[in-house]
Amino acid sequence: MAFLTGHKTNRALTLITALLLALGVAANAQANRQPLDRVIAVVEDDVILQSELESRVRTIQSRLNAQGTQMPPAGVLEQRVLEQLVLDSVQLQMAERVGMRVSDTELNDTMRNIAQRNEMTLQQFERALASEGLTFQQAREQIRQEMLVSRVQQQQVGQRIRVTDREVDNYLRSAEGQDRSGVEHLLGHILVSVSNFNNRDEVAAAQAKAESLRQQILEGEDFRQVAVAESDGRNALEGGELGWRRSEQLPSLAANVIPQLSVGQPSEVLQSGSGFHIVTPLDRRGGAAREVEQNRVRHILLAADPAGDNEAVEARIRELKEQLEADGAAFGALARELSDDPGSGADGGRLGWVNPGEMVPEFEEAVQGAAVGEITGPVRTQFGWHLLRVEERRTRDIGQDIQRNEARQTLQQRQFELELENWLNEIRAEAYVEVKAVVGGMMSTGR
Numbered sequence: 001m002a003f004l005t006g007h008k009t010n011r012a013l014t015l016i017t018a019l020l021l022a023l024g025v026a027a028n029a030q031a032n033r034q035p036l037d038r039v040i041a042v043v044e045d046d047v048i049l050q051s052e053l054e055s056r057v058r059t060i061q062s063r064l065n066a067q068g069t070q071m072p073p074a075g076v077l078e079q080r081v082l083e084q085l086v087l088d089s090v091q092l093q094m095a096e097r098v099g100m101r102v103s104d105t106e107l108n109d110t111m112r113n114i115a116q117r118n119e120m121t122l123q124q125f126e127r128a129l130a131s132e133g134l135t136f137q138q139a140r141e142q143i144r145q146e147m148l149v150s151r152v153q154q155q156q157v158g159q160r161i162r163v164t165d166r167e168v169d170n171y172l173r174s175a176e177g178q179d180r181s182g183v184e185h186l187l188g189h190i191l192v193s194v195s196n197f198n199n200r201d202e203v204a205a206a207q208a209k210a211e212s213l214r215q216q217i218l219e220g221e222d223f224r225q226v227a228v229a230e231s232d233g234r235n236a237l238e239g240g241e242l243g244w245r246r247s248e249q250l251p252s253l254a255a256n257v258i259p260q261l262s263v264g265q266p267s268e269v270l271q272s273g274s275g276f277h278i279v280t281p282l283d284r285r286g287g288a289a290r291e292v293e294q295n296r297v298r299h300i301l302l303a304a305d306p307a308g309d310n311e312a313v314e315a316r317i318r319e320l321k322e323q324l325e326a327d328g329a330a331f332g333a334l335a336r337e338l339s340d341d342p343g344s345g346a347d348g349g350r351l352g353w354v355n356p357g358e359m360v361p362e363f364e365e366a367v368q369g370a371a372v373g374e375i376t377g378p379v380r381t382q383f384g385w386h387l388l389r390v391e392e393r394r395t396r397d398i399g400q401d402i403q404r405n406e407a408r409q410t411l412q413q414r415q416f417e418l419e420l421e422n423w424l425n426e427i428r429a430e431a432y433v434e435v436k437a438v439v440g441g442m443m444s445t446g447r
Contacts, residue, residue: 041082042434043089048082056081058133082435087424088149090431094156095148102147110143157423161415163408171407173259175248185258186283187242187250188223191233193275210269210276217266223280232275241282254279292356295367296392298331298349303340303384317378317385324375324387331375331389340384353394363388 041048057078064071071077115125126136134142171177192210194203213230217223227233227240235242250258254277257267263281270277302317304310320338323329332348339345354367362381370376370390377387 039436041086041436042432043086044093044432046089046093048085048089052085053078053082055133055138056085062131062133086431086433087428088145090427091149091152092145094427095152098155100148100151102144102151107140107144107147110147111140114143153420153423157416157419160419160423161412163411163415167411168404168407171411172403173256177407183259184244184246184285185250185281186285187245187254187258188227188240188280188282189233189235189242189254190223190227190231190240190278191236191275192230192277193232197273207269207271207276210278214266214269214278217278217280223264223266223282244285253277291395293368293393293395294353294355295370295390296353296394297351297367297388297390298335299341299344299351299363299386299388300331300335300339300349301341301345301384301386302338314378314380314385317387321375321377321387 037049037051039047040050040053060077060081061071072080111125112122115122118125118128120128129136129139190210190213192206192213194206197203209230213226217226224239224241227236230236231240233240247255247259253270253272254267257270257279258281261267261281263284265280267277267279270279300317300320302313302320305313320334324331324334332350335345335349336347339349341349344351354364356364358364359367360381360383362379363386366376366379366386366388367390370388372390372393375387375389378385379388380386
């Protein structure tokens with residue numbers, strides 16, 4: 001049997017010792033000793049020890065007690081904890097096979113973040129762990145394993161998830177999506193009333209009038225003026241304004257229409273039992289509106305010299321600037337030939353439209369201070385020396401982009417939770433698991 005390396009080595013050594021004792025090997029040397037641990041289960045190429053089961057049970061019991069949650073029967077708790085350990089083991093072995101690692105730096109940062117989120121210092125965090133029966137080192141190892149398990153899940157389950165643009169659109173139109181966005185609409189309304197829908201001439205005349213009013217608004221007439229002059233609605237003298245409404249507060253006739261219209265855009269003519277309607281969002285507020293200044297940028301990067309001869313690199317970048325300014329050398333051609341940024345260099349130095357906060361501070365500061373069309377630099381960053389040119393500048397509302405990204409993440413998370421359960425069931429069914437001892441009043445072998 002092969003065993004995992006790294007954090008599983010001690011398990012393997014303990015298992016080997018236990019097997020030797022069982023076989024009577026080195027009996028004289030071990031005559032007065034008893035094994036301190038025993039194997040509870042074999043999971044593929046790994047083992048679960050009784051000490052691990054007991055430690056995890058104690059931790060969960062401590063948490064349940066702290067929450068005031070009634071404890072399940074001991075046997076049931078042990079069985080559930082063992083199943084959790086089995087699934088963890090399967091996933092950790094998957095991480096091991098593909099070479100996943102969590103560095104000490106990442107782990108230290110995570111420990112600090114956990115402490116900070118709980119408004120604790122590391123020392124206070126360590127004392128809190130001790131109250132749950134864990135040493136700081138045990139907690140570090142447990143968190144390292146949880147991080148690895150999470151990464152395996154993201155890799156394996158993430159590739160199963162697909163969220164389409166249509167699903168994002170539908171979510172944003174839904175009551176939940178609108179509520180989460182916090183958008184309010186100033187609702188405008190025009191009514192051409194019908195007193196008798198059995199009178200075809202009256203119905204046709206009312207509909208024709210409503211279509212004519214809509215066309216006037218499309219051609220530039222002010223919605224409010226048209227409402228005051230022509231609407232039969234109760235708010236006609238207020239310019240047809242029905243006040244600020246969140247999406248879930250919109251009348252049913254307008255609920256699915258208003259969120260799709262731009263401010264001032266009239267709806268199609270809508271029919272109800274009272275006549276024909278035109279609605280529009282006269283204004284909007286709240287939501288994800290966020291205007292930012294964007295810059296379309298090219299750059300050339302000469303990377304810092306690992307050997308330390310950076311004066312030569314800086315001199316070379318200054319020569320390139322003089323060349324660009326003196327003879328109008330093509331920026332894109334030089335970027336493709338000389339830039340040490342492989343991604344943008346192959347595209348003539350293009351970085352595309354850059355939002356605030358997307359670049360390192362030194363580069364961003366230079367971009368913001370640059371005149372459009374001028375060569376700026378050299379700019380020193382952690383990557384080396386840059387020449388840059390801002391080719392265009394614009395102000396753009398990226399609120400909708402942010403909103404769509406947030407909606408996509410919400411939908412992806414929902415799909416992830418469903419797919420995760422399916423995936424865990426699959427890998428559990430496929431794994432070889434042999435329970436070596438009675439746990440929770442049950443004995444299991446094989447899968």
